[in-house]
Amino acid sequence: MTVPEKKIMLGNEAIARGAYEAGVKVSSAYPGTPSTEISESLAKYPEVYAEWAPNEKVATEVALGASVAGVRSLCCMKHVGVNVASDPLYTAAYTGVRGGMVLVAADDPGMYSSQNEQDTRMVARAAMIPVLEPSDSQEAKDFVKYAYALSEAYDTPVILRSTTRLSHSRGPVELRGREERPDIPYEKDIAKYVMMPGNAIRRHVAVEARLKRIAEDANGFPVNRVEYGDLSVGFITSGIAYQYVKEAMPRASVLKLGILNPLPRRLIEEFAAKVDRLYVFEELEPVVEEQVKSWGISKAVGKEIFTRQGEYSANLIRERVLGEKIEADAPAAVPARPPILCPGCPHRSVFTALKRLRLHATGDIGCYTLGAVPPLGVIETTVCMGSGISMLHGIEKARGGDFVRDWVAVIGDSTFLHTGVNSLMNMAYNQATGTVVILDNSTTAMTGHQDHAATGKTLKGQTVPAVDLMELCRALGVKYVFEADALDQAELEAVLRRETAREALSVIVARSPCALLKGVKFPYKCAVDSEKCRKCGACLKPGCPALTRSADGTAAVEETMCNGCGLCMQLCKFGAIEKKRAGE
Amino acid sequence: MNELNGGKNIVIVGVGGQGTLLASRILGRLASEAGYDVKLSEVHGMAQRGGSVVTFVRYGEKVAEPIVEAGQADVLIAFEKLEALRYLHFLKKDGVVVVNDLRIDPATVSAGAAAYPEDVLGTLKRARRTVAVDATEKAKALGAPKAFNVVVLGAAARYLGFPKEDCLRVIAETVPPKTAEINRRAFEAGYALES
Numbered sequence: 001m002t003v004p005e006k007k008i009m010l011g012n013e014a015i016a017r018g019a020y021e022a023g024v025k026v027s028s029a030y031p032g033t034p035s036t037e038i039s040e041s042l043a044k045y046p047e048v049y050a051e052w053a054p055n056e057k058v059a060t061e062v063a064l065g066a067s068v069a070g071v072r073s074l075c076c077m078k079h080v081g082v083n084v085a086s087d088p089l090y091t092a093a094y095t096g097v098r099g100g101m102v103l104v105a106a107d108d109p110g111m112y113s114s115q116n117e118q119d120t121r122m123v124a125r126a127a128m129i130p131v132l133e134p135s136d137s138q139e140a141k142d143f144v145k146y147a148y149a150l151s152e153a154y155d156t157p158v159i160l161r162s163t164t165r166l167s168h169s170r171g172p173v174e175l176r177g178r179e180e181r182p183d184i185p186y187e188k189d190i191a192k193y194v195m196m197p198g199n200a201i202r203r204h205v206a207v208e209a210r211l212k213r214i215a216e217d218a219n220g221f222p223v224n225r226v227e228y229g230d231l232s233v234g235f236i237t238s239g240i241a242y243q244y245v246k247e248a249m250p251r252a253s254v255l256k257l258g259i260l261n262p263l264p265r266r267l268i269e270e271f272a273a274k275v276d277r278l279y280v281f282e283e284l285e286p287v288v289e290e291q292v293k294s295w296g297i298s299k300a301v302g303k304e305i306f307t308r309q310g311e312y313s314a315n316l317i318r319e320r321v322l323g324e325k326i327e328a329d330a331p332a333a334v335p336a337r338p339p340i341l342c343p344g345c346p347h348r349s350v351f352t353a354l355k356r357l358r359l360h361a362t363g364d365i366g367c368y369t370l371g372a373v374p375p376l377g378v379i380e381t382t383v384c385m386g387s388g389i390s391m392l393h394g395i396e397k398a399r400g401g402d403f404v405r406d407w408v409a410v411i412g413d414s415t416f417l418h419t420g421v422n423s424l425m426n427m428a429y430n431q432a433t434g435t436v437v438i439l440d441n442s443t444t445a446m447t448g449h450q451d452h453a454a455t456g457k458t459l460k461g462q463t464v465p466a467v468d469l470m471e472l473c474r475a476l477g478v479k480y481v482f483e484a485d486a487l488d489q490a491e492l493e494a495v496l497r498r499e500t501a502r503e504a505l506s507v508i509v510a511r512s513p514c515a516l517l518k519g520v521k522f523p524y525k526c527a528v529d530s531e532k533c534r535k536c537g538a539c540l541k542p543g544c545p546a547l548t549r550s551a552d553g554t555a556a557v558e559e560t561m562c563n564g565c566g567l568c569m570q571l572c573k574f575g576a577i578e579k580k581r582a583g584e
Numbered sequence: 585m586n587e588l589n590g591g592k593n594i595v596i597v598g599v600g601g602q603g604t605l606l607a608s609r610i611l612g613r614l615a616s617e618a619g620y621d622v623k624l625s626e627v628h629g630m631a632q633r634g635g636s637v638v639t640f641v642r643y644g645e646k647v648a649e650p651i652v653e654a655g656q657a658d659v660l661i662a663f664e665k666l667e668a669l670r671y672l673h674f675l676k677k678d679g680v681v682v683v684n685d686l687r688i689d690p691a692t693v694s695a696g697a698a699a700y701p702e703d704v705l706g707t708l709k710r711a712r713r714t715v716a717v718d719a720t721e722k723a724k725a726l727g728a729p730k731a732f733n734v735v736v737l738g739a740a741a742r743y744l745g746f747p748k749e750d751c752l753r754v755i756a757e758t759v760p761p762k763t764a765e766i767n768r769r770a771f772e773a774g775y776a777l778e779s
Contacts, residue, residue, distance in 0.1 A: 008612050008622065033628055112627060136623070136650075169650035170612055170624040246648035315653045328655030329673040329711075334666055335698035337690035339600065339635035367633060375695050448628070543691055545634055560729060 004174040011166040014137040016041035018144025023181040026066035028059035031447040032078030033113035034167040035106035052459045055418045056081035060088045067101040070184035076104040090127045094203040096155035100148035106162040109283045110311040119284040124261045131159040131261045133239040137171035165240045215262035223258025234275025248317035272297045343546040344515035344563025346486035351376040352542045353492035364388035366412040367446045375543040386419030392434045401433045408435045414444035414452045428477030435499045441514040473507045480506035489570040524564030524579040530554040532576035539568035591644025593652040597671045598663030603733035608639040614746045615643035623650040665704040680713040682740040731770035738774020
């Protein structure tokens with residue numbers, strides 16, 4: 001037998017590899033940290049059709065359609081994307097599958113790049129869908145393949161749950177070949193795939209029976225592993241948390257669960273009976289712990305000593321279980337370095353205009369959420385994708401049109417297509433008079449530059465017709481739709497003044513590509529003439545990282561960082577800043 | 585703690601966009617080719633946008649957790665000196681910090697809300713064995729200012745125990761082919777520095 005090739009892979013790359021090896025034919029996803037690289041990685045396999053969908057609901061339905069058509073399918077999303085996908089997901093549990101279907105959900109304990117810390121295992125329980133959780137890159141690949149076997153054996157979609165730490169860690173993975181699978185013949189089956197009450201009532205019975213069968217069989221699933229060692233202490237754990245247990249207490253007994261819903265009760269009860277002290281070590285919600293305790297295993301200890309918040313670590317076990325004091329210096333008291341908008345970012349320019357006009361903004365999810373942070377501080381709400389537009393509408397309906405004359409909703413181009421379209425349709429339909437600013441930087445920037453329906457490029461790199469955002473807004477019933485150069489302060493101020501004053505719904509598409517987008521060239525650099533500089537600091541107000549104050553108080557441009565967007569130049573009343581060709 | 589026989593815990597820190605991911609990928613590959621079990625942990629997404637970033641590299645006979653915790657690092661590689669100070673407590677008492685002598689003001693400092701600490705290199709030196717590298721200047725002298733991170737990596741290589749030839753080969757295979765030669769020279773420039 002030949003030795004399989006080994007490669008160091010990101011958890012997300014390993015998930016994609018698993019899908020490839022499992023013979024997946026169709027994948028659909030919306031980008032979201034920490035899940036994005038799965039699709040980017042999968043798109044590189046020519047045998048797999050992979051796409052960006054406008055949102056997670058669409059992606060899940062595409063995967064379900066592919067499954068019904070008889071092939072293995074995948075959809076990927078971050079944890080909050082599962083909320084958007086919930087509608088098809090809960091009912092996909094009822095229809096079951098034909099080809100295997102897997103939904104990858106990447107949770108974000110510690111909220112490195114998210115607005116909440118929800119636990120997908122809770123959704124899986126509510127939707128009655130099996131969920132698997134790998135603990136390193138190799139398992140990420142293996143579990144994806146196992147998930148397809150489960151999906152087809154039990155006629156159910158399966159969730160593979162990852163977390164940021166797993167998705168964004170690298171480790172060795174053994175590569176295998178792709179299993180080419182013949183398409184399962186399509187058969188019309190209305191009773192199974194048309195979920196109207198008469199059919200759904202019968203399917204609910206099937207779902208419950210299936211879950212019971214899986215719970216019984218799960219006691220023998222190879223994804224669970226018992227490692228008996230020192231029997232005085234045992235851990236029930238899964239995913240990345242398992243690694244922390246092995247690091248801190250390598251000799252302890254461990255029941256490593258690979259399936260988290262439904263739980264293998266007999267396996268857990270046997271393990272619990274053999275160890276003296278029992279800990280349930282799971283990040284976020286006490287999903288396993290509460291069930292274990294409900295079975296009368298009262299010695300189990302979990303959230304009494306571990307937290308529901310953030311990421312776990314080996315040190316957490318050393319402190320809370322072993323009672324050790326961690327020997328390390330205290331962190332130095334140094335200034336924080338929060339993320340910031342890049343030099344040349346068009347969002348900084350738009351937010352500067354909003355701030356100068358003293359406008360309030362309901363915000364949304366993207367790099368531009370940083371518009372809530374000082375020194376800009378113009379965004380006053382951020383909840384979820386698309387919410388900025390609908391919340392502005394709610395504010396107007398609560399307080400009247402006059403109240404929103406100094407408000408706007410800001411939303412990115414990708415976010416607008418994700419779920420903002422519905423919200424804007426609602427504003428038009430229900431006679432709102434607010435102003436929506438679409439920050440069109442021609443990409444999904446925050447997750448690392450993914451294309452979308454308005455960029456004219458697909459995940460596979462094809463050139464396709466792009467959605468015309470302005471025409472789309474008009475089609476929704478918005479009469480006043482205008483374009484503005486996002487880097488032009490005078491133009492922005494004029495259109496913002498005019499449109500916020502207008503007692504009718506309006507949309508401003510503020511355009512300029514993301515400064516980091518491939519192919520975007522900034523031929524100029526800004527330069528300060530220190531003779532003309534009056535040290536007023538107006539140019540420094542937007543917080544561009546390329547601008548600093550020199551020792552003599554005049555402004556100075558760090559040339560290696562400047563992208564020459566010219567925002568500082570426009571803010572200088574004394575003509576002290578000029579654009580020059582780079583290198584002049 | 586699990587013993588990493590012959591292995592190391594490395595923490596790479598910097599400001600988003602400075603290339604900590606490239607450095608960790610190079611080290612991960614070196615460790616893997618040397619026959620170690622290896623795990624790397626990275627930060628993507630919003631935290632990358634000009635913020636403080638940290639990447640962990642662990643290699644040894646068997647590696648469980650992918651992160652390095654406070655007081656456990658053998659080597660701290662810092663592409664910016666304030667970030668070296670921020671993560672200094674990750675180093676073991678006998679660990680070494682290889683730091684790029686570069687100051688990038690965080691937004692909190694440029695906005696006047698906080699002050700950039702005085703004499704960062706001095707503070708580092710008093711706390712741990714410190715190797716300061718003027719990598720930005722060295723890279724500029726090579727005509728490739730962006731290759732400063734490979735200069736720092738070159739300076740750190742002496743403390744990581746990988747043969748120089750292996751480092752050069754892995755770098756050549758990891759960076760875009762067009763930049764292979766300049767990155768080789770950047771590595772050599774860092775490696776040549778006396779500690």
